[in-house]
Amino acid sequence: MNSYLPFVILGLTSGSIYGMAALGLVLTNKTSGLFNFAHGALAATGAYFFYWLYVTNGWPWWLAVLVVVGVLGPILGVGMELLARRLATAGTVFKVVGTIGIILVVQGLATIKYPAGSVTVPQFLPTRTFEVFGAAVSWAQVITVAVGVAAAILLYLFLRRTVTGKAMRGVVDDAELLALTGRNPATVRRIAWMIGTVLALLAGVLIAPNISLDAVVLTYLIVQAFGAAAIGAFASLPVAYLGGCVIGIVAALVTKWASFDAVLAGFPSALPFYVLFAVLLVLPRRKLVSEGAERAQLRVPWRAPPGVRIVAALGLSALLVLLPWIVGYDIASYTNGLIQVMLLLSLGLLVRTSGQVSLAHMAFAAVGAVSFSQLTVDHGWPWLLALLAAGLVAVPVGALLAVPASRLSGLYLALATFGFGVAVEYMVYPLGWMFTTDPLGRLMPYPSFAQDDRSYYYVVLGVVVLTAVIVVVLTETRLGRLGRGMADSPVAIATSGLDLRVTRVLVFCISAFFASVAGALLGVLLTTATAESYPSFQSLVLLAVLALAPFGAPWYAFVAAAGVAIVPIYFTSADATNWLNVAFGGFAVLVAVQGGAPGTPPAVQRFFERFAFRRPAASAAPAGEQPEPVTPRGVHPAAAGDPALEISGLTVRHGGLIAVDNLTLRAPMGRITGLIGPNGAGKTTTFNACTGLVRPAAGRIRLHGRDVTDRGPAVRGRLGLGRTFQHIELGDSLTVQQNVGLGREAAIGGANPLWQLLSRPADRVQIATATRRALALCGLEHLADRLAGELSTGDRRLVELARCLAGRFDVLLLDEPSAGLDRAERARFARLLREINEVRGDAILLVEHDMSLVMELCDYIYVLDFGELIFEGTPEQVRDSPVVQAAYLGTDAAPALPRALPVEADHG
Structure with missing residues (x-):
């Protein structure tokens, strides 16, 4: 036991720092809804600023700590709150990119001022030791743990005992209600960001003496708080702090065991990211849904007319073909630029086409490089065949990473892929079968038919052109349309019949294939493949650059690659890359708060659209076109009145609340059936249960006599169940x-x-x-x-x-379809529904707040109140029912019910 105690003490010390950082991360995430990927960058800022005050300028350590924590922390906290406020309505991509931009700025500036590993922070806390069960414990360790415990306790008490703390909890639940009490939600969030930033900076100061100052390493150390936050389900402060302690202790113990097993050498660093990935896989989906609709899709770029795009493609192709004769000895850098184009195109399939945020792209590239080297060097495969096979090897890796994509979206998918990428870098890269234990890495041979830089450039150009063509085709054809629909409205496209899990896996696999091929080409360009050539941090850079790039596919990749690979050629400064990171980061923040890069100026659009060929109107039907059957393919025509949709004993619970209680109803073919009730009656919840968006606690749902209770939304859509939505x-x-x-x-x-x-x-x-x-x-x-x-x-x-x-x-669930229509539009809409009902013979279940419309259209009406069916009957019976009157008017009296009941939109 004594042999393990020193490692437990070391782990508790570092774990307390991780836990403290996790406290700030959870607090800011809960109060603002923004998960701060730059939390580690804030910690790095605190460490560097402390070094500048304490070491460079000779301040007393306590005064330097006080200034960092008491002055710099609140100032940065106010700035972060302003950023979070600007990003509140931004899509997921820009929420991630905005905070990644801060990482790039901090990493770039810090490395320019203090090159990685060039300076260290001396231990400023007391180093005297005493023994505990034979293990030496320093006062520095005791103070570090005590500070972490005190921070956790004080923050817990602050949130529960003070007015401001209770307001912070209130702003999470209902910001508008908090505003009615006289508290400004923005002020409450600002205080939360100040506290969270102070904790991040304090964590950076405390951990700095344990490492050489390196912006990326320090950022990743504090980012280990992500794992601790995940243990707390991104919500519980005490559990998050304890999670940090557990991660620190386990990592320290594994460090002891790793001395006997080289396979475990990278596990301590990778542990928090494995924890993050695993927790995201097992947490209930209801805990992984952000407030508001998450839109990962980037702003839609303007597209030039086809003729203009063709001319531009021919011009770019000619330039690329002639490039080796123009740039001379710099051709290798341009080859690298083409490889970056391929990486960006493959990432664009995920981010721009299907709205999936991935931060593990360099892991795919690394797999491709290693696979290619093994096949060519170790097994003697032909060069082109090995290149193709290297891409195929990454396909199952992409499918593995798509597993969380099938249940996660937006922020949490970004977190899961980030954890995956970092864990692979720490745990897998050092293994012998990966990049080997040789510091020179793996040999990456040139093809026998292209042994010089110029010839190899043309090989890469051919692969990139082929990739660009494939990506454009995929974007413009069915997969691209399905992907864009999934990015903008996954719920709508799933209820229309598309299995989103298949689409996500498919796009991940295609993206992984191209990224893997690009990784192999990069290794060949470098002649050897090492772990340093495929850092997980580069995945963040690729996403930031991709978000900045204008235009559509494939143009965005060429523009972005020029910034990543070509611009540095003409800057000879040793810090050119770092300054570019600062520039990329600054622009990433600016673009993120604006919701995307500025579009093409209207004058430019009008100029190029002069060259467009005008198509004839698409609405004209071809001559001789035969009428289309009104019944869906594969479904036999149903006689009017036969039940199309049957709900029996349906019960839906949200936590401890019963939203729908033992509901039974039928929607026959050829009829319009109404479902009405006051606000919160459970009408939309009923629709969500019918379409498979929520799981019922009890009851059965049948579609054309087939039990679909346990089937997903896509299956129900393919069986003929379609719907509109209360929120479009x-x-x-x-x-x-x-x-x-x-x-x-x-x-x-x-x-x-x-x-x-x-x-x-x-x-x-x-x-x-x-x-x-x-x-x-x-x-x-x-x-x-x-x-x-x-x-x-x-x-x-x-x-x-x-x-x-x-x-x-042939079964339509219409959820308040007339909301937002004026009187004339509603009259037209009523005529349209009658025509649909008469001509097509569909079964229509209508939720509507315009009672005159309901009474006019519906053949039969069900009335809900507080999730219970309180009445059913014809429109006349409903209009005359005292029970319905009491439910709508909130009284036991039963005055004559008007023909148009004052019912508002249902939020149930």
């Missing part, structure tokens, strides 16, 4: 025509990866026909080429309905 779910970056077409195309893609990739001619005709008819039926032909995000609320409602009509749905 559209792909805002897609045109109206593309949104409507996804109602049919999502179900065709379904759960088959082959059909998600390929589009048959017959499918294209079917989708175009269904889209055109749905647009015409809803009167949207004139808006077909407009982006959905530019439309009015009323038009967006109609686009949602048109998407349902274009799909193979």
Whole structure:
């Protein structure tokens, strides 16, 4: 036992620092909704500033600590709160990129001032020791642990005993309600950020004497607080602190065991990231949903007309072909630039096309380099065959990383991939079968047909051009449309019939393949592949640069690669890369708070659009077109009145609250059935249960007699169940025509990866026909080429309905479809629903707050109140029911019920 005690003491000391950092991370995340990837950078700032005061300027250590913690901490906290406020409405990509920008700025400036490993902070706390059960304990260790424990206790008491602390807890639950009490939510969040930043800086100061000052290493050390925060489910402060202590102790014990087993050498550093990855896999999904809709998709860039793009592509191709004769000896740097293009294109498939934030891209590149070396050097494979195989080796790695993608999104997917990438770097890179134990790394041979730099440039150019063509094709065809729809509105596209798990795995695998090939090409350029050539930190840089780049595929990759690889060629300073990181970081923060890079100026757009060929109107139907059957393919026509949707004994709970209680209803074919009730009655919850978005606690749901209670949203969509949403779910970056077409195309893609990739001619005709008819039926032909995000609320409602009509749905759940429509639009909408009901014979279940519309359209009505069915009957029976009157008017009296009941939007 005595042999382990010194490691436990060391681990408790470092773990207390991690736990303290985790306290600040959890506090700021809970109060602002922004997970601060730059938390470690703040700690590094504190450590460097302390060194400057204490060592460089000779201040007393206690005064230096006081200034860092008491002055610099609150100032940086105010700045972070301002940044968090500006990022509050930004998409996930920009929330991540904004904080990554701070990392790049701090890392760059710190390395310029103090090159990595060049300075150390002497231990400033008392170093005298005493023995505990035979193990030496220093007063510095005791003080460090005591500070961490005190911080955890004081913060816990502050949040529960003080007015400001209680306000911090309140701002998490309901900021608007807190504002009604006279407390300014922004002020409360500012105080939380000040406290969180002070804790980060204090953690940096305390850990600095244990390491040489290195901005990246120090950032990653404090980022180990991510694992501690994960143990606390990103919510519990005490558990997060204890989690930090546990991580520190376990890592220290493994350090002892690693002296006997080289395989464990990297485990102590990787442990927090394994913890982070594992916790994100096992936490209930309800704990991994951020407030508000998370949009990972970048702002939609303007696209030049096809002719302009073709001319630009030919011009760029000619320049790249002639480049070796222009740049001479610098050609190797331009080859590196092409490889960066390939990395950015592969990452763009994830981030720009499908809205998945990945921070593990360099891990794929490393796998490709190692696989290529093993195949060519160790097994003698032909060069091109080994390159292809190296890409294929990374495909199952991409599929493995896509596992969390199937249940995570936005911020938590970024965290999971970040943890995966860092853990691979610390734990896997040093192993013999990876980059070997030889400091020179793995040999990466040039191809026999290209033995000099110029010839190899053309090999890389050929691979990159092929990659660019494939990426553009994927982006413009079915997978690209499905991916953009998934990025903008995963709920809508899933309920339309697309299995999102398959799509996510597919995109991750394709992205991993191209990144792996790029990694192999990079290793060949360097002649040897080492761990230093594939740092996980570079994944953060790639994401930041990708977010800054303008234009669409593949142009964004060429622009971004020029900044990453070409610009440094012409800066001979030893700090050129660091200054570029500072520039990238600063621009990343600016672009993030603006919600994206500035678009192409309108004057430029108008100039190039003069060269566009105008297409004839797409709404005209081809001559001789035959009417399309009104029933979905694979579903036999149902007689009017036959039950299409049956709900029996449905109960839905949210925590301890019963949202729907023992509900039974039927929606027959050929009829419009109403579902009404006051606010919070459970109407939307019922729809969510019907479409598989929430899991019922009890009851059964049948669709055309088939039990679908345990089936997912996509399966139900493919069986004919379509819906609109109370809060409109559209792909805002897609045109109206593309949104409507996804109602049919999502179900065709379904759960088959082959059909998600390929589009048959017959499918294209079917989708175009269904889209055109749905647009015409809803009167949207004139808006077909407009982006959905530019439309009015009323038009967006109609686009949602048109998407349902274009799909193979014969059971429609319409959730307040007339909300946002004026009187004339509602009258038109009523006529449209009657036409749909009469011509198509669909079963329609309607939730609507306009009671005159309900009474006019519905054949039968169910009334909910507090999740219970309180009445059902014809419109006349509902209008005359005293029970319904009491529910709506809040009284036991039963005056005559008006024809239009004053019911507002349901938030249940």
